[in-house]
Amino acid sequence: MLEELKKAVYEANMLLPKYNLVTFTWGNVSQIDRETGYFAIKPSGVDYDKLTPDDMVIMDLEGNKIEGRYNPSSDTPTHLELYRAFPKIGGVVHTHSPWATSWAQAGRGIPCYGTTHADYMYGEIPCVRCLTKEEIDTAYEKNTGLLIVDYFKDKDYEAVPAVLCKNHGPFTWGKDGHEAVHNAVVLEEVAKMAARCEMINPQVKPAPQELQDKHYYRKHGANAYYGQK
């Protein structure tokens, strides 16, 4: 079972360079097995072209390393808090993908300007504040997770499977690592087109609510009809 999990997480990690979402080691994917509560994650600072399935690190939800010769990603405590607070997710991704990171650096959420965005994410993709000095000094990566969790406490984290951390970069999630990477690709495309559309029309407004609803619910929920049943 752990072998399968490591293989799935390895393959999801290898999609990051495939979709041009990472430079060097600037990204990581994890996936959880909800029965055991174990999750696998990329080791810290290991090059993508040297990575093997066996290099993945197995962690539990208390932050203990269960298996693996390497240190887990330094962002592991953030992944862990998301798994704890969002019971329906099975995978988490962090990258420094350039367009999403540019919005994070700009300190702005990404408005929903069109159906590409609405097909996957319902409404604005939020940008959460920087941590305070105290939050940074005590437990930076864990507090990053808690801040995201706090933002979503009265919101639907399944309908908006992405967040920007101010001056840092994006996290995305999904039902498994593969879907979380899929959402990271969508986020990067949406971030690129939103920046360009503001350049083309500085007075642009978000797409009408009824169009956002149509596209989101064409793909999600009981009445979805996109794809093969």
Add this chain to the structure above:
Amino acid sequence: MLEELKKAVYEANMLLPKYNLVTFTWGNVSQIDRETGYFAIKPSGVDYDKLTPDDMVIMDLEGNKIEGRYNPSSDTPTHLELYRAFPKIGGVVHTHSPWATSWAQAGRGIPCYGTTHADYMYGEIPCVRCLTKEEIDTAYEKNTGLLIVDYFKDKDYEAVPAVLCKNHGPFTWGKDGHEAVHNAVVLEEVAKMAARCEMINPQVKPAPQELQDKHYYRKHGANAYYGQK
């Protein structure tokens, strides 16, 4: 005959990833056989790297599925309305190609700033309005087609083989699926260069009419002399 049509539509669809016009499954090509009134179209939500000619779905102009194991693209009713109203076209393309989609999100038509544009498309590439809530709720994809058709009712759809749907993305057409893809590539290049030229000179004006005429008619109509007759 249907085999040939499916093969042609498959090949035209595979040009979309080749020319970097699609991410994931965000695009589709169809082509019609005017004798039978049947058209072939990409199945909904199937990955490009798994697609085969046999996966194409055959439809008639009443919207009935004639052949195929999959559901057709969810945009099928839009393609259908274009085939009904534009008797001289044989192929239709829809994508979310990033530059054209950025203009669509910005809600602006693309002015003709140069000869690259004028070589293929005569005058501004229009951006049609969003559908109303009622139009969306009754028959979204069909009404998208009807809106495009209405816009062109007193215009030459052969001279401007492309349209942007506000907050959504582009549709292009041509004498077959291959030419419709060709026009989708042109549109993306033209959209990119128009955005950049406004960045370089915010006061830029469209190209002089006589230059637009020269380039369009150098390639189209009785006096064309570009290419090998």
Add this chain to the structure above:
Amino acid sequence: MLEELKKAVYEANMLLPKYNLVTFTWGNVSQIDRETGYFAIKPSGVDYDKLTPDDMVIMDLEGNKIEGRYNPSSDTPTHLELYRAFPKIGGVVHTHSPWATSWAQAGRGIPCYGTTHADYMYGEIPCVRCLTKEEIDTAYEKNTGLLIVDYFKDKDYEAVPAVLCKNHGPFTWGKDGHEAVHNAVVLEEVAKMAARCEMINPQVKPAPQELQDKHYYRKHGANAYYGQK
């Protein structure tokens, strides 16, 4: 001898897709043999991936086709006027490369903002005006050449081997087709960086004259010391 010329021109043409300077057939390279006065040029509208050395068309400086099964590029009369007026050039290139074309559409010459530009081109790369309706209607491509020639009549065409035609795109030249393509690549890089540097600093000024001189003369003329003598 003609075989060699055709081969050289074929190879120079194939550099255009290699360096991402062309979409479809939007570009052409020619090269002249000054002894016979014959030049070879790409045929009009033939795809780059079907091109062979034997498809090149041989022309003389009166505009007569000497050899070749195809029509020459529709831009042939422009190339011809440049060869006539600029005795020291041996190759000419026309493309619609996106950044250079964006400047041409914007109607602006490219200021010399740095040493990348100064290493190859001395001072601003000019943008010549649109042709008048009469100039277009009589002999569009020939008049495009004459307009460029007129602009350079009191300038050094070797020191600035590139020009932008307003609302159209760039022409570059060099001692042969290969060098003309090299200059087309430089132009595209310089056009890209100039647009971005104006975005980063809208008040940017051209590089100091002494720095432009240093870099240009480090690579050109009697005191050049760049490269392997």
Add this chain to the structure above:
Amino acid sequence: MLEELKKAVYEANMLLPKYNLVTFTWGNVSQIDRETGYFAIKPSGVDYDKLTPDDMVIMDLEGNKIEGRYNPSSDTPTHLELYRAFPKIGGVVHTHSPWATSWAQAGRGIPCYGTTHADYMYGEIPCVRCLTKEEIDTAYEKNTGLLIVDYFKDKDYEAVPAVLCKNHGPFTWGKDGHEAVHNAVVLEEVAKMAARCEMINPQVKPAPQELQDKHYYRKHGANAYYGQK
């Protein structure tokens, strides 16, 4: 020993085209052996796809050529001054990578807008002034090095391993040629995201100091915990 140095420098040079940091021959890497005081550097103006380890030129810190059939890079005197003044560096890179060069042409240092920057470089990446006419005319490349050295005389050149030369382009350094190239890649990514984030939010401010500190010291110094110890 020289063979090993030449091989290392050759391999570091070949990373420049791999990471899309150079067009043609617009870049060079060197690496020094501190015991002998010899450094190897790319020859001037030789194409990357023709380069071999044996083409590298060996120099001493007085500027004498020790070995090699070619002339060294014309930027050799700049590398030399950096090696003399910065005893802890082992490799130097110069490129005209497009985003970093656009900032250099704009005459602006790159503010630290986020953690991608802070992970590698501590604070703003400076842009040093143009040389005066006299500095250019006497010893341009050597004076470029001296200007950089002067800027860093009261700063930590290890914490900011990059500089922009106004109207010219970037230099980066590191413990060897490979790390210097790594820093050149980081610089280009950081330059790209900083430009885009100013486009998305023209009022953007640098990242809070405590966040910059956290990320820099997570990877550097006694308390670093990123990676595999």
